[in-house]
Amino acid sequence: MKLRKMTLNINGADRMFICDPEKDTLAAVIRRLGLTGTKVGCGTGVCGACSLILNGKVIRSCTKKIKTVEEYSSVITIEGIGTPMHPHPLQYAMVHLGAVQCGFCSPGFIVSAYALLQENPNPTREEVRDWFQKNRNVCRCTGYKQIVDAVMSAAEIMRGEKTLADITYDYKKDVGNYYGKPIVRPNAMAKACGVCDYGDDITLKMPAETLHVWLVMPRVANHAKILKIDYSEAEKMPGVVKVITAKDVDGANHLMMFQFSPRTIAMDQVHKLLVDETIVNYGNVVAMVVADTKDHAKEAADKVKVEIEQLPEYMNYLDAVMPDAMRIHPNMENIYTWQPLYKGDSDNVPEMIDDAEYMVEGSFYSSREPHMSIEGDTIQAYYDEDGLLTVQCKAMTTYFDRDDIAQAVGLDVEQIRVVENPTGGSFGWAMNAASYSLAAIACKVMQAPIALSMDYAQFMAFSGKRPPSYTNGRLACDKDGKIIAGEFDAGMDHGYDPALGDDEVIKIPRFMFFPYYVPHALGLARTAVTNHSHGVPYRGYGAPNAYTAGEALIDMMAEKIGMDPFDFRYKNIARPGQTNINSAEFLQYPMEEMMDKMKPLYDKAVAEAKAKDTPEKRRGVGLAWGGYNVGLGSDDFANVAIELVGDGKFMKYDTWQDQGQGGDQGSLVCMLEALKPYFPNVTPDDIKLLQADTKYCPNTGESAGSRSHFANGKASILAAQNLANAMRKEDSTYRTYDEMIKEGIPTRYEGNWVAEAEWDCYRFLDPNTGQGNPTYAYTYALFMAEVEVNVATGKTTVLGMTCVDWVGKVGNIQAVNGQAFGGMSHAIGFALSENYEDVKKHTNMFAAGIPYIKDVPDKIEAIHLDGFDKNGPFGSSGASEAFQSSDHVAVVNAINNACGVRIYEIPATPAKVKAGLDILAKGGKIEPPKKYYLGPDFIDELQKIKANPV
Ligand code: FES
Ligand code: FES
Numbered sequence: 001m002k003l004r005k006m007t008l009n010i011n012g013a014d015r016m017f018i019c020d021p022e023k024d025t026l027a028a029v030i031r032r033l034g035l036t037g038t039k040v041g042c043g044t045g046v047c048g049a050c051s052l053i054l055n056g057k058v059i060r061s062c063t064k065k066i067k068t069v070e071e072y073s074s075v076i077t078i079e080g081i082g083t084p085m086h087p088h089p090l091q092y093a094m095v096h097l098g099a100v101q102c103g104f105c106s107p108g109f110i111v112s113a114y115a116l117l118q119e120n121p122n123p124t125r126e127e128v129r130d131w132f133q134k135n136r137n138v139c140r141c142t143g144y145k146q147i148v149d150a151v152m153s154a155a156e157i158m159r160g161e162k163t164l165a166d167i168t169y170d171y172k173k174d175v176g177n178y179y180g181k182p183i184v185r186p187n188a189m190a191k192a193c194g195v196c197d198y199g200d201d202i203t204l205k206m207p208a209e210t211l212h213v214w215l216v217m218p219r220v221a222n223h224a225k226i227l228k229i230d231y232s233e234a235e236k237m238p239g240v241v242k243v244i245t246a247k248d249v250d251g252a253n254h255l256m257m258f259q260f261s262p263r264t265i266a267m268d269q270v271h272k273l274l275v276d277e278t279i280v281n282y283g284n285v286v287a288m289v290v291a292d293t294k295d296h297a298k299e300a301a302d303k304v305k306v307e308i309e310q311l312p313e314y315m316n317y318l319d320a321v322m323p324d325a326m327r328i329h330p331n332m333e334n335i336y337t338w339q340p341l342y343k344g345d346s347d348n349v350p351e352m353i354d355d356a357e358y359m360v361e362g363s364f365y366s367s368r369e370p371h372m373s374i375e376g377d378t379i380q381a382y383y384d385e386d387g388l389l390t391v392q393c394k395a396m397t398t399y400f401d402r403d404d405i406a407q408a409v410g411l412d413v414e415q416i417r418v419v420e421n422p423t424g425g426s427f428g429w430a431m432n433a434a435s436y437s438l439a440a441i442a443c444k445v446m447q448a449p450i451a452l453s454m455d456y457a458q459f460m461a462f463s464g465k466r467p468p469s470y471t472n473g474r475l476a477c478d479k480d481g482k483i484i485a486g487e488f489d490a491g492m493d494h495g496y497d498p499a500l501g502d503d504e505v506i507k508i509p510r511f512m513f514f515p516y517y518v519p520h521a522l523g524l525a526r527t528a529v530t531n532h533s534h535g536v537p538y539r540g541y542g543a544p545n546a547y548t549a550g551e552a553l554i555d556m557m558a559e560k561i562g563m564d565p566f567d568f569r570y571k572n573i574a575r576p577g578q579t580n581i582n583s584a585e586f587l588q589y590p591m592e593e594m595m596d597k598m599k600p601l602y603d604k605a606v607a608e609a610k611a612k613d614t615p616e617k618r619r620g621v622g623l624a625w626g627g628y629n630v631g632l633g634s635d636d637f638a639n640v641a642i643e644l645v646g647d648g649k650f651m652k653y654d655t656w657q658d659q660g661q662g663g664d665q666g667s668l669v670c671m672l673e674a675l676k677p678y679f680p681n682v683t684p685d686d687i688k689l690l691q692a693d694t695k696y697c698p699n700t701g702e703s704a705g706s707r708s709h710f711a712n713g714k715a716s717i718l719a720a721q722n723l724a725n726a727m728r729k730e731d732s733t734y735r736t737y738d739e740m741i742k743e744g745i746p747t748r749y750e751g752n753w754v755a756e757a758e759w760d761c762y763r764f765l766d767p768n769t770g771q772g773n774p775t776y777a778y779t780y781a782l783f784m785a786e787v788e789v790n791v792a793t794g795k796t797t798v799l800g801m802t803c804v805d806w807v808g809k810v811g812n813i814q815a816v817n818g819q820a821f822g823g824m825s826h827a828i829g830f831a832l833s834e835n836y837e838d839v840k841k842h843t844n845m846f847a848a849g850i851p852y853i854k855d856v857p858d859k860i861e862a863i864h865l866d867g868f869d870k871n872g873p874f875g876s877s878g879a880s881e882a883f884q885s886s887d888h889v890a891v892v893n894a895i896n897n898a899c900g901v902r903i904y905e906i907p908a909t910p911a912k913v914k915a916g917l918d919i920l921a922k923g924g925k926i927e928p929p930k931k932y933y934l935g936p937d938f939i940d941e942l943q944k945i946k947a948n949p950v
Contacts, residue, residue, distance in 0.1 A: 011080025037194015102660025103191025375424025507542025620898025713873025823883025
């Protein structure tokens, strides 16, 4: 290896270093110098996380070879722009205006904006957006609006037109009145200044003895018998310490499998971590190479040779359920769970629909959406000072991950510790503990600290995706436009791992036709395993699959009747006392008020679309009703602890895993409010947080299902109460910290909340009927999309997204807005471009269709109804999943409104829209896809289910 001595002027100082001119990128060099504020996300030049300024120009340093950088060049990194003690106005504005969520993209955006403001101190919003588009800065969390707000405000401050105080929420003036206010994320400034260490940054700073693990992921087939794996060459490669295979694993070498529905047939423990007999998916791992450096491990992994015998690949539900399809897992049928839905006179629904005045039907595909967090997957594992096998990762559910890891490696759970690293986003994929378990296996086998990280292509292949589904649906109305009955048959593709597939599929019969009043309904939802990526949670978790069909049918019916889609919805939303599709009452009925709020905005948007519609650029407006349940129903629980650590000073412990959504901010807000009745002067500065570490924090459950604020809030109330009771003296004043210590009274108290103690709700729908109320709270959301369709190309541009929502009482306005804007930006991608079908092609964010800033409108708005959930903590319900429930269908409906093209199978790519336009231009009619074959006839299946109750 021939190395080079080089000097660059970095952040104003000459820095000398030694590099490998052939291998090193500028990003690698900068990060080795300790300047880890420059993040590497995609590593292929498509996300801008690694942006820095080289000789005055913004560049993406992950693809800039160091040998192409001239000696003594000037480099500005995020660390040179400002520090937490002295932040630049850009950093300050990003933090205070809610533009930092997971923060992984933030340094790249700030560096990029810094260069823009040097060049153009007074940009327009569109110029800012153009700049980020040109420099490929991608944010997956925020929906971009708050980032542009921050740049505009920073520019005003720099021009002397505003001060920092003008954009600061002065919480000292608001003591006792914090709920709903924009309290900033405690970790936001560290993220904005590039000093927050994420997984790969932590790896770089680990002790020199740390070993590096690279996954051997052959990526040769989606389904194959393994005939031979030859590691001999890999083992001889420089720096290699060991190649770990399945036979080295003492534990179960697979993830746990919970059966949620009694109607699920026995599921095998099929999610193997290191496969040795059969490959069931492209991202399967056959071994792990352990070496002294990451490069050595990677180079050796490339030398592993795998011989296979190809088996039939079932890459979607339709293929996997064909009668002649072989079993993907030997011990289970491909279709493994069923959830029926009967409401009203369900036996007669087919005839009712056949005989109705109006009937619409269609077949709809809800696609396989990749999460595409900018940070991929990265883990460290080591034995801590107490001998606990410690796994630092992107855990979304630290305690369940601990269980998974323990089983996989063959240790007791008490011997495992799971810690969540600062996390560069996940949106749900990080619920799966496969990579955490692999890291733990490597650590246990090697009895040494290890670091495991994947490149982005591996991450895309390895991580789970939103499970796609196919639905045949019908809807019937009477002559007055009142819905009389609905029917659906849905099949969900859960990839090669059935785990959670029987939980997620239940969302289809829960959110089909939500929140309308449908007196009679009949439906079936089933799940199958396939050879594609395993299904994992993603914001909305199963509900978008329902809305893809349901909200399209609603729009189609309005069109058929000749009613405005708004009016048709208004006529059919459930009113107080009317039941949902599960024959239970809605917990609230804010629907009419929400539609009233949307009405003037809708009228304005329709008028504008009409005025600006041209034969070349068609304009349209689309609506979709959405919503989601909060929490896990009667099974839910949460524990938090609060400790008095000084007079008026507290330490809170919980596992509200912060994936970027604001777990720290939410936890702080909940505890401020919980302590308020006893200590009304407590401020955000008085509470420190210790979060997401199983060694110190009680189990608050998973950061999923829109449950965190609700469950943590409930537990916080109990913890605060318990502490206050312990501190209270006979005269009703409170003991000081010193008095507590002197009297030997414990200073730490837990709050343990159990849902079933409060509510008579279920965990699931009735597996025989689909009836019941399996939730304690809801979020309701109504979306409107404004689009323009280019007739020549078929390309759809979303010009505006509006959401009117009901989340109970807003706990933190920035966090709720962040979820709303972020959710809508994902929904635009889901509707128009995102896909993970082609495992060989969709290997990075660009190829898989991530929305860049110009794909998301600057006109993006969330209007929160002033609600109050009487069940919820402090009046709140939950505020996440609903924001990515049906908004994609609003876009699809808007396309239809614009140009008459109904897209039945998303994404609505330019090619599909253009094909539809061509049919219309020739006077043809766009037909839905042929009715899908989803397995044995659904009426027969329903009869079988009725005859065999569980
Ligand atoms: S562009 Fe460099 S990390 Fe994505
Ligand atoms: S805050 Fe931008 S990617 Fe997370």
